[in-house]
Structures are given as C-alpha cells and as structure tokens.
Amino acid sequence: MLYAFQLHEAGLVTPEAIRAADAAGTLPAPLPGPLAYAACGVAGAVCVIVAGWTTANPTLYRAGLAFQAIVPRVSRFKVTLATGMVTTLAALFPAVVMKLLDFVALYGMILMPMGAVIFVDFWLARRLGFEPNYAERTGGRTNWAAGAAWLVTLGVCTWLVLRGSVQIYFVSLPGWFVAAGLYIGLSRLLPGRPAVAPVAEA
Structure with a gap:
C-alpha cells in the first residue's frame, strides 16, 4: 500500500504507466526509510537506522580486514576507518545506494561457481574418488x-x-548446481589428476 503511494507521487497512477515505466527502467524502487516512516512514524525510521547499523558494523569490519591483507603495514584501525569513510561518503548519493542490490547480485553471481567448487573439493572429492586440493x-x-x-x-x-530468461537475483541457485556438476565431471576426467578410492560415509 505504501509503495502505491510512492508510485502515485511519481505520477504513475495507471497500469499502463507503471508497465511503461518498468519497461523503460524508470520504475522507482521502494525506499525503506520513507516507507517505514510513513507506516510507523519516528519509531519506524529509527528501526531502519538501527537495522542498517547492526548489519553495517560486521560488514565494515570484514571489509577492513580484507583491505588490511592488501596493505598489511597499515593498522587495522586506520584501514577500517578509511573503509568506513569511503562507504559513508558513497551512501550519501542515492544513485549509488539504489544500485547496491544489483551490485550484490552481480557479485554473488561471479563468486557463486567458486563456492560450489570449494564445497565439492572439501566435502565430496574423496567420496567421489578424486583428490582434493589438486593444485x-x-x-x-x-x-x-x-x-x-x-x-x-x-x-x-x-x-x-542478458537474454531475460532469468533475473540475476535467481540465477545463482541453479548455477551453483551446474558449477558443482561441471567441477565433479571435469575433475574425474582431468588427465593426470590423482584418483583415490571413494570414501564411504561413516
């Protein structure tokens, strides 16, 4: 209902206008802050801030650790502080923030096959009869x-x-199984890869 008010404010009051905006890529995304404020007043806005804060803290710390691995001579405090300042500055621009979901989906799609490979290598390789940690x-x-x-x-x-068959948000789950199957098949066929006797589950 609140999103309907947001569409109304944008001048999208008919199904045809909404479909046209969606096709043109100009359909406004739901804004959690204004929606929570309209629904629950100040308490809703505070909830959105607290929820974002508790999620951002571990994410920021993890990002700081990752950047410290790149510049190990700089202290963890300074690296985390610099990371926080850059992300805070980026968050001031709605054009950046509203693209975050698309970026995370793309990031997940790129990393998803490696997650499948790591899972197979750690949990299934010996059970399926090929040597883990090949390289x-x-x-x-x-x-x-x-x-x-x-x-x-x-x-x-x-x-x-790209051809519109599957949205980027939903392609990672089937892709994970494709990557796992490919890795298992290629590992068994790879010339010179040491084979091991399959290990039965205890």
Whole structure:
C-alpha cells in the first residue's frame, strides 16, 4: 500500500504507466526509510537506522580486514576507518545506494561457481574418488577443472540474464548446481589428476 503511494507521487497512477515505466527502467524502487516512516512514524525510521547499523558494523569490519591483507603495514584501525569513510561518503548519493542490490547480485553471481567448487573439493572429492586440493598437492599453480567450471557457469548465467530468461537475483541457485556438476565431471576426467578410492560415509 505504501509503495502505491510512492508510485502515485511519481505520477504513475495507471497500469499502463507503471508497465511503461518498468519497461523503460524508470520504475522507482521502494525506499525503506520513507516507507517505514510513513507506516510507523519516528519509531519506524529509527528501526531502519538501527537495522542498517547492526548489519553495517560486521560488514565494515570484514571489509577492513580484507583491505588490511592488501596493505598489511597499515593498522587495522586506520584501514577500517578509511573503509568506513569511503562507504559513508558513497551512501550519501542515492544513485549509488539504489544500485547496491544489483551490485550484490552481480557479485554473488561471479563468486557463486567458486563456492560450489570449494564445497565439492572439501566435502565430496574423496567420496567421489578424486583428490582434493589438486593444485596444492601436485605443486601446480592452476586447477584447470575449477577454472573451467567457473568460466562455463559464469558464461551460461550471464547469457541467461542478458537474454531475460532469468533475473540475476535467481540465477545463482541453479548455477551453483551446474558449477558443482561441471567441477565433479571435469575433475574425474582431468588427465593426470590423482584418483583415490571413494570414501564411504561413516
């Protein structure tokens, strides 16, 4: 209902206008702050701020640790402070904030195949009869099965999203299973990859 008021304020009062705005990519996204304020007043706005704050703190700390790995000579406090200042500055621009969901979805789609590879390598490799941690155990620099599974899965998912078959928010779950299956198949077929006797579950 509150989103309907937001659409009304934008001049989108008929189904045709809403569909046209959606097709043109100009349909306004729901704004959590104004919606919560309209529904619950000041208490709603405070809830949105507190919810964002409690989510941002661990995320900011994790980002600080990641940046410290890049610049290990700088203290964790300074790196985290700099990260917080940059993200706070970015949050002042609605054009950046309103694209955050799309960015996170893209980020998730790019990383999703590697999550499947790590899961298979850690939990299933020995049960399925191939050696885990292939590059590390053989002294090599590249696990070609992992790289191929990542590239093929990412290519298929990108193609599906670009042609409009699946929204980017929903492509990661089926893509995960595709990446896992590809990695298992390629690992078993990879020339020179050490095979091990399948380990039965206890």
